[in-house]
Amino acid sequence: MKVGSPWPTRGTRRRPPVMTSVAALTAAVLLLLGACGGGSGGAGAGAGAKGTDPAATVTIGQILEPSTLDITRGSGVAIADVLQNNVYQGLLQRDDTGTITPALASGYQVSPDGLTYTFTLRPGVRFHDGNPLTAADVVSSLTAVIAPGSTNPNAANLASLASVASPDPGRVVLTLRHRDTNFTFWLTTAAGVILRRGATDLAATANGTGPFRFASWRHGDSITLARNDGYWGARAGVAKVVFRYITDPNAQNNAVRTGQVDIGAIADADLINSYRGNPDFVVVRGTTTDKFTLGFNAARAPLSDERVRHALRQGIDKDGLIKVLGTGVRIGGDVPPSDPWYEDLTGIDRYDPAHARALLAQSGHPRGLKLTLTVPTIYPTSIAEYVASQLRQIGVEVTIRPVEFSTWLTDVFAHHDYDLSIVDHVEPRDLGNYALPAYYWGYDDPRTQALYQTGVQASSDKDRDDSFRAVARRVSQQAVSDWLLLGESRQVARSGIRGYPANNTSQIYDASKIVVTRS
Amino acid sequence: MALILIRRLGLLLVSLLVASVLVFAALRLLPGDVAQVIAGTRASPEQVDRIAHQLGTDRPLVIQYLHWLGGVLSGDVGHSAVNGVSVSGELGQKLTVTGPLVAAATLLGALVGVSLGIVAAARHRRRSGIVLSVLSQLGLAVPSFWVGLMATTVFAVHWRWLPAGGFPAGGWNEPAAAVRSLVLPVLTLALLEGAVLLRFTRSATLEVLHADYLRTARAKGLTRGRALLRHGVRNALLPVLSVLGLEFASLLLGAVVIENVFSLPGAGQMLVTDVGNRDLVKVQGTVLLVTAVILVVGFLVDVGHHLLDPRLRDAR
Numbered sequence: 048m049k050v051g052s053p054w055p056t057r058g059t060r061r062r063p064p065v066m067t068s069v070a071a072l073t074a075a076v077l078l079l080l081g082a083c084g085g086g087s088g089g090a091g092a093g094a095g096a097k098g099t100d101p102a103a104t105v106t107i108g109q110i111l112e113p114s115t116l117d118i119t120r121g122s123g124v125a126i127a128d129v130l131q132n133n134v135y136q137g138l139l140q141r142d143d144t145g146t147i148t149p150a151l152a153s154g155y156q157v158s159p160d161g162l163t164y165t166f167t168l169r170p171g172v173r174f175h176d177g178n179p180l181t182a183a184d185v186v187s188s189l190t191a192v193i194a195p196g197s198t199n200p201n202a203a204n205l206a207s208l209a210s211v212a213s214p215d216p217g218r219v220v221l222t223l224r225h226r227d228t229n230f231t232f233w234l235t236t237a238a239g240v241i242l243r244r245g246a247t248d249l250a251a252t253a254n255g256t257g258p259f260r261f262a263s264w265r266h267g268d269s270i271t272l273a274r275n276d277g278y279w280g281a282r283a284g285v286a287k288v289v290f291r292y293i294t295d296p297n298a299q300n301n302a303v304r305t306g307q308v309d310i311g312a313i314a315d316a317d318l319i320n321s322y323r324g325n326p327d328f329v330v331v332r333g334t335t336t337d338k339f340t341l342g343f344n345a346a347r348a349p350l351s352d353e354r355v356r357h358a359l360r361q362g363i364d365k366d367g368l369i370k371v372l373g374t375g376v377r378i379g380g381d382v383p384p385s386d387p388w389y390e391d392l393t394g395i396d397r398y399d400p401a402h403a404r405a406l407l408a409q410s411g412h413p414r415g416l417k418l419t420l421t422v423p424t425i426y427p428t429s430i431a432e433y434v435a436s437q438l439r440q441i442g443v444e445v446t447i448r449p450v451e452f453s454t455w456l457t458d459v460f461a462h463h464d465y466d467l468s469i470v471d472h473v474e475p476r477d478l479g480n481y482a483l484p485a486y487y488w489g490y491d492d493p494r495t496q497a498l499y500q501t502g503v504q505a506s507s508d509k510d511r512d513d514s515f516r517a518v519a520r521r522v523s524q525q526a527v528s529d530w531l532l533l534g535e536s537r538q539v540a541r542s543g544i545r546g547y548p549a550n551n552t553s554q555i556y557d558a559s560k561i562v563v564t565r566s
Numbered sequence: 567m568a569l570i571l572i573r574r575l576g577l578l579l580v581s582l583l584v585a586s587v588l589v590f591a592a593l594r595l596l597p598g599d600v601a602q603v604i605a606g607t608r609a610s611p612e613q614v615d616r617i618a619h620q621l622g623t624d625r626p627l628v629i630q631y632l633h634w635l636g637g638v639l640s641g642d643v644g645h646s647a648v649n650g651v652s653v654s655g656e657l658g659q660k661l662t663v664t665g666p667l668v669a670a671a672t673l674l675g676a677l678v679g680v681s682l683g684i685v686a687a688a689r690h691r692r693r694s695g696i697v698l699s700v701l702s703q704l705g706l707a708v709p710s711f712w713v714g715l716m717a718t719t720v721f722a723v724h725w726r727w728l729p730a731g732g733f734p735a736g737g738w739n740e741p742a743a744a745v746r747s748l749v750l751p752v753l754t755l756a757l758l759e760g761a762v763l764l765r766f767t768r769s770a771t772l773e774v775l776h777a778d779y780l781r782t783a784r785a786k787g788l789t790r791g792r793a794l795l796r797h798g799v800r801n802a803l804l805p806v807l808s809v810l811g812l813e814f815a816s817l818l819l820g821a822v823v824i825e826n827v828f829s830l831p832g833a834g835q836m837l838v839t840d841v842g843n844r845d846l847v848k849v850q851g852t853v854l855l856v857t858a859v860i861l862v863v864g865f866l867v868d869v870g871h872h873l874l875d876p877r878l879r880d881a882r
Contacts, residue, residue, distance in 0.1 A: 461602055
């Protein structure tokens with residue numbers, strides 16, 4: 048789970064009053080609170096076609112800029128979005144539809160007990176600095192993630208990995224503590240990238256094996272990647288890719304309109320609609336795993352009462368919210384339709400305000416309730432306001448408490464000090480959060496935890512899917528959270544550009560297949 | 567004069583020291599924790615603690631402050647906790663955008679605001695004076711982000727005369743492109759600045775308009791306009807100069823909004839991001855440097871007063 052809203056907030060700050068003292072100046076600076084978000088959309092096509100310009104530069108408008116280039120240290124999705132698959136690669140990689148393919152490994156074998164993965168390294172791979180990729184690089188990269196004292200923010204992805212060894216220079220053996228049905232998927236995340244052993248200064252530079260070399264980073268503006276002509280695979284279709292970071296939605300829209308960016312991330316429904324019927328642009332829609340989750344603090348009254356949680360869920364008309372925002376897909380649980388174990392759970396806790404009021408009365412709150420909703424300022428205020436106004440109609444008085452995301456991390460995520468919270472859980476395959484008793488929603492259910500472990504350690508895909516499906520259903524039936532909507536990815540691209548990803552464009556933006564048609 | 571300079575300089579240093587304490591303390595009141603921001607939501611509480619330990623944010627505040635102050639005194643204002651870049655290096659880079667933006671807007675605003683303010687005062691009973699006065703009110707009332715949005719829509723998106731935002735990749739190595747990208751932001755910021763100064767100049771000039779020394783000057787044969795220019799304006803400019811010094815501080819803050827509207831990679835935008843990340847060492851370093859600049863500007867304004875006003879010079 049992570050930050051990343053497809054709708055950045057609009058800056059509406061008035062001119063500050065004339066400041067005289069140092070204290071007033073300091074206070075004013077402290078008042079300038081950060082705001083932004085990440086998200087996008089996209090469509091794909093083939094690369095390397097005739098009539099394309101291999102010397103072209105493509106500029107991609109994104110919203111959320113990474114705060115560091117160090118993929119082993121920074122937690123934001125924005126780092127992997129620009130660097131993964133483009134600059135850094137893992138043994139395996141996944142595309143925007145979630146299909147996993149070999150990358151730095153040419154193939155792998157799994158032992159029958161599912162505990163040993165033997166990867167064959169792809170020969171002839173070189174890092175951008177010219178050094179050949181060796182088994183020692185793989186061992187050191189993955190060992191660093193799982194080592195005791197590791198500060199890799201994604202270390203939890205490789206929690207099942209016990210050890211990494213290399214029996215001979217061409218192979219690497221990964222030994223697991225227990226079966227992990229998602230293991231190959233986790234290897235395609237930021238936790239699985241392979242760095243040159245002994246690499247330093249990862250925050251300022253990036254030495255990978257991918258189709259692009261890191262060229263430059265202008266803080267607050269853009270990151271430029273240049274084609275790696277010594278790439279082991281199909282060479283990238285353009286010479287340069289510039290990721291330009293524009294937080295203001297109107298500025299992003301203007302950049303698309305005036306050709307400053309070739310592809311822009313535009314979430315606002317009205318802005319998107321203004322491109323309809325314009326032959327110069329293509330509007331690209333895609334899916335995401337952005338689950339806008341209304342979290343309940345089940346560890347304390349009154350939300351520890353399951354009936355109250357059901358009442359809140361039944362009191363919110365999710366279709367109405369999607370209509371207000373002009374975007375989003377209804378989901379009834381934590382699993383998006385793109386996962387194999389998806390099941391339509393929208394029938395659970397259907398919108399029924401009368402029943403919601405009755406449930407509140409039954410649970411000892413005939414005169415309603417007072418609750419606080421803590422919500423990061425990176426999301427459009429309309430979401431929290433909608434939820435509050437819906438809940439008011441079933442007698443729940445909601446006080447909205449807007450906070451910066453950093454404050455949310457401390458107050459809600461770390462200290463569990465909240466009643467209700469809205470956060471966009473961006474990360475894929477995060478159903479396991481409901482099996483963590485220490486997680487911020489205070490949900491400790493041994494049955495759910497056991498079911499989830501059964502799914503993780505299943506010996507067949509069918510068993511895995513059955514178990515995960517059961518977890519998602521159970522969590523929804525117990526109204527652990529409410530899932531307001533699944534975000535959609537939206538991009539506007541200049542006609543004549545093809546090959547860009549359409550889905551999950553704020554997670555991994557693979558630019559290697561982008562081509563520009565010669566005009 | 568030299569004594570005054572030395573005294574003012576001493577005051578400047580004391581102010582900076584006080585500022586460093588205030589900045590440091592005030593930032594520590596913010597909720598949130600940079601280690602948690604770096605670690606994100608997949609990391610365990612133990613990982614967060616380890617990161618805090620690496621960064622030194624788990625040490626007592628007094629130690630952290632003294633450590634930072636020691637660095638400042640030896641010329642190192644600090645490094646980002648998030649990505650390790652040096653504060654002065656990055657701020658220097660950002661000021662190549664924000665500096666020209668604020669300087670040009672101040673200059674343009676002062677030029678237009680002060681001269682029109684004098685005109686508005688001299689003609690305060692005539693139609694042109696009233697129109698100027700109303701326009702300045704309007705300039706104050708309209709939010710700058712809205713002006714910026716409208717200007718972009720008209721001049722950049724519709725007519726394509728100027729870029730819609732951003733700064734050229736080569737920075738000032740592409741002088742023409744850099745200047746073009748700053749035209750709309752400067753005009754937007756200068757509009758507000760000009761409106762403020764117009765109002766101040768107008769009222770300051772109106773006050774001196776009926777002063778005895780002006781009547782004397784006219785009695786000696788000067789025309790009304792000449793008397794105003796030679797004797798009135800100099801007196802009227804004293805309060806305006808003070809306002810200009812204060813306005814400089816608020817312009818830096820106004821630049822935050824403008825940089826966002828025009829997606830300029832400037833210091834204001836950087837500060838907003840750093841506060842959001844709770845990169846406190848970077849924020850306090852930046853704020854201290856900006857405070858130093860503002861205090862120096864205040865110092866120069868004082869010196870300017872002494873040059874303009876012989877009474878202050880003699881009074882020591």
